Amino acid sequence: MSASIRTAFADHALPGHGEVRPIAIGAQRTDVRVPPDAPAQVFLRHRAIECRDLLDPDLLASLLDRCRRGSFVVDHVDRLGSREVESPQRVGAALNIMLSRPAFLRWVEAVTGRHDLQRVEGRVVQTRANGLDALDWHNDTHDDAAGARRLGITVNLSDSAYEGGDFELRLVGTNAMLTRYRHDHAGTALIFDIAGDLEHRVLPVLSGGPRRVFTGWFVEQSSS
Template sequence: MISITKKGLIGCKNSAIEELKGEFTKRQCIVLPQLLDNELLDKLISNIDDASFYERQHFAGNKIFATDLSVPSKNVALHQFNFLFNNTRLFRLIETITDLPGVRGFSGRIYRNLPGTSHFLDWHDDKSTPTRLIGLSINLSYQRYEGGTFQIRKKGDKKYLTEVGCTNPGDAHIFKVSHQLEHRVTEVTGNFPRTAGAGWFTSEPASLILKQ
């Protein structure tokens, strides 16, 4: 199991990486169970619990494709999230799994979808920013939500390449960002919200990168 810990990135065995490469080639998306270890996850979620969220709309051109509660850009939880994933060793691993070179940075956000509200995340391709190469989503919810399933497909195709739940805390998935692909997250139902970190491995460097 590949995991980000205080001591760095662990579990990067060649056999596991080859299996992930094959799955990514087929589905354009793979699951990375417990990508954040429990100690780092506890600290991040604790900071998220102290955060003040705000209502946010997301646009692709003139179309709103998502609404949610977002953590402000200067919040400590968001800085912690970006710090953990701006890791050059992680960049090289992502390049190997996806067979996509040129990862130089990571930029992310933290958001929450509440059940029984107007929050939604409809089909889009994430290419509003051309430097985005690979997307990432990680579950930052301790309470088990219902719904909130990630789906990815080729544009114009009704058949999904894959569907991902990732309802365990710290579970993540990565997916290819391309003009030929689109993805969405289904409505959150039940009694508990879905809190997630979403971000992109990019071809441009971030301001803070951890070298390991």
């Protein structure tokens, strides 16, 4: 299997699956195409995996079109940074449903070792090259009252190229980078771990863009 490098820096490389799509999500169905074993090895090492072309081309085209026609409002995340969020959530709501299908949840559980994932909940956001938008180091627990987020997912929904906007994942308080990832292919997803020993951030977009992603979480079924 060829290991395509999907990160900006080879020393933090996140091996993908070449042109093989591990999972294909369409408007009506989800197909598992690669067994979880090899992605599980990547996840162990990098605490993240890439899902190349997660979204089928026709689904992606229609979501991109809806993003273009949608409206976005400024969203300040306390002490972390700023960006724009889709409002009302149309593409975000559609992806919440399509990414919560059991076949995908069970595959992600097998890859990551997480259990009882119930659904994906997220929204579409845009980061602009304005010298302002970015997200500082955080772990996604600050606004997670239920404490149910187990994994993060971002899906690239950009239709303009951009410089900057790298995503970084590291062990808390260290410079030991586990993953440094650049979303440069629309429809491709990154799934990353959320845990007490980890934090992540998004660097400023330097030019072009906006960098548009669906960003959300796999949440665990509550035991109550």
